[in-house]
Amino acid sequence: MDIDTGSDMPEYFEMLKWQKENLRKGEAKKGKKIEFMAPRAATVAKFMFHHMARQQSPARDRNQISTSFLPIAYPPSTTSLAELKKKMIKDLQMEVHHKDAFLVVRSITPPTRMTGILTVIEDENEHVVTLQLYNQEKETERPVAEILGEGTVVILKNPYLKTMSDGNPGLRVDHLSDVILLANHDERVPSKWRISIPKSIETALFWKNLGNQFFGAAQYRAAIERYTEAFKHSPTKEEERIIRLNRSVAFLKTQQFEDALSDVESAPAGPNLVEKALDRKTQALYGLARYRECSHALKDMCQKFPENATARKRLTHSIERIKEQEHGLYDFARMQREALATHPPHLDFATYVGPVEVRPASSKGRGLFTTKAVKAGDLLLCEKAFAHAFVDTDLMHQQDLTVLIDPERDLITVGGQAELIRLVAQKLYQNPSMATTVTELHHGSYKPVDVSEVDGIPVVDTFLISRIISLNCFGCPLTTYESEVANAGRGSPSMDVEKIHHSCGLWPMASYINHSCDSNANRAFIGDFMIVRATRDLEGGTELKWRYYQPGLDNKKDTRSHWGFQCNCIICADDQATPPQMLAERKRLKTALKEQGSSMRPGKIESMLAKMKLTYRKPPSEIPRLDMCNFQINVAIKYLKNNQPAKAVERGLEALGSLGFVMEGGAMPESGIPSGTILVKQWGQDCESYKYWRVLSNAYGMPGAFGLSSQAENFAKISYKVCIGEDVSFDRH
């Protein structure tokens, strides 16, 4: 939704064509054995040449956008290693996923980061090929040398040998769970590569100290492995307590909060390190968004250790999170400030799920429904993204901007989607208990595997994640306020504000909202938070619905080809029932007004709008006229500038009417003073109606007219809250 599909860039379609051609060529080699294995020295020399060239110019050209090609989807391995056959590179067939096999290989060059991690590997026969690992941690999360440094031994399940871009065979791995990185002492490492540790020095303490060394070097995953090894060597109770507490900090560093909590809770009780244990427990509970439990533990900690200032500060934070999580009470001004100041804008606030729940929605699958009556502007959801890929459009950090090409589904997206797939895959791999939050989201006809864990390792299906992201992710600005108010200027109604975004995220709860052009909810963004508000008064039990794309874009067919349904809302049904010549006339007038409207006199626009009205068969109170409202409000602005407030009010009210608003009062006689009350009997579409209300408010406030201005301003404020997500910034603009 609101994603850049690269549709205006023919070169992306060329890339798609090129990739399809590559797949076709690859298909021709399917099942064949490797004809020619490039000599080891030549393969290494060629790799090192490119590696060093990249090292010397690590900063990419600012205008260079990276490209990520998805292969044809294949499932991750769900078979235990014990049941798989060990193979050598020469045994593999080209372009085949060897589901019954695994390889044990060792990297023989330093690794390089491209869209994946690249290195040259050898097997025990000393045959070499390049290896590409996708969806691994980013450099800032874990240095590449720590993941696949020279000499690292790796088990590759489900090995897949394909023709690389240089024409040579290479291994490609997309699923995180198909790669098992081995520590060099691991028994599964072939003896010729293994570093043996003398049994005499192998004690729990030895491994703990090794773990501490890795922790000190900020190699947290390596530290976790060493602490885990320590448990196999009969630690004493006190040693176990220390190792668990040490490992829990390492888990906090890798954001594996459940594991961190489990270590603290299963550590044997003891008189020492009580403060440390409480510290880790509260951090884990905070990371898991279990704020109430966190605040109880912090109160306990503050009582036991009153001098601990950090605990007191954390208690304040967790109490703020409870207010947000349980009551939807946010300091939106702070949220806005932090979104601008934090890079990436991943904010420390809690998710609030208001009066909404997921229920069956007949043929649409599931949907999100209100659980009680709500008013226009009410907060329904303020959700932190499960994962959020930020692309800085100001600085254009091109590393974050990727063209993702999916030849299997003829899809191109530009922005953070490739990164979002990686982020979600990593999060599920590190926190398997969160899997269903994502895997239960709509994934169309994709058939996922039904195994979630093998040999104690979570099974993560990259292609399921990619399908879920494609159907459920939202493009988003840094903040809606920045993109639609601060940059657009006050009171300039326009539906042309850019709503196609490069940053994107996955908001699982909001994903349950189905599409309708006749929406009753609106989404706005502040950093990685999505704020969902009702755009109208709604009864309890009402299904929420919103547009998957912005109005005015001629992409209704996209719902069919992309999401697999055709919208049959009242607006679409009316379009279907309207004679084609009326629709063609409406389109003709719309195009003319769009192209020339700004230079036309109000009278001319009015006469074209009068003709456009004739292309509608029902009143706007029944079927909103989203093709007209923008032109009507622009005429109102022209009248306002010409000092004709009565006419501005008339057109302004008409524009709100086209959005579906039904009102009483507010009309302004040509001569005379308007008075009374504006009553909104039915709220209309959210399409930035606050700008319309502001035009009215200004018109009512012109010399010679007064009174209704503040009422219009109040309605503008509600509508602003719906569109921007909050109203604390309203008075600034």
Ligand SMILES: C[S@@+](CC[C@H](N)C(=O)[O-])C[C@H]1O[C@@H](n2cnc3c(N)ncnc32)[C@H](O)[C@@H]1O
């Ligand atoms: C983001 S999901 C929405 C939640 C989904 N209904 C579910 O059960 O998880 C998008 C999918 O919902 C369904 N959907 C959304 N809006 C629809 C509509 N107006 N009519 C029919 N199906 C719709 C389509 O299957 C679409 O691919």
